[in-house]
Amino acid sequence: LTRGTEVVVVRKAPLGDPIELLLKGYNLSLRKSECENVYVLVEEEK
16 A cells, blocks of 8 residues: 555445455455555545
8 A cells, every 4th residue: 555546435244344455456454453554535425
């Protein structure tokens, strides 16, 4: 994950862990504890 990368939340597991993300054409699953280290800027929908 690098600055400026667009990230989309694909789905969350029933208990919220893990979370599946889509970025750069790849699906990535992260634990909630790992997501705590990721900072995002939410853009308004156009």
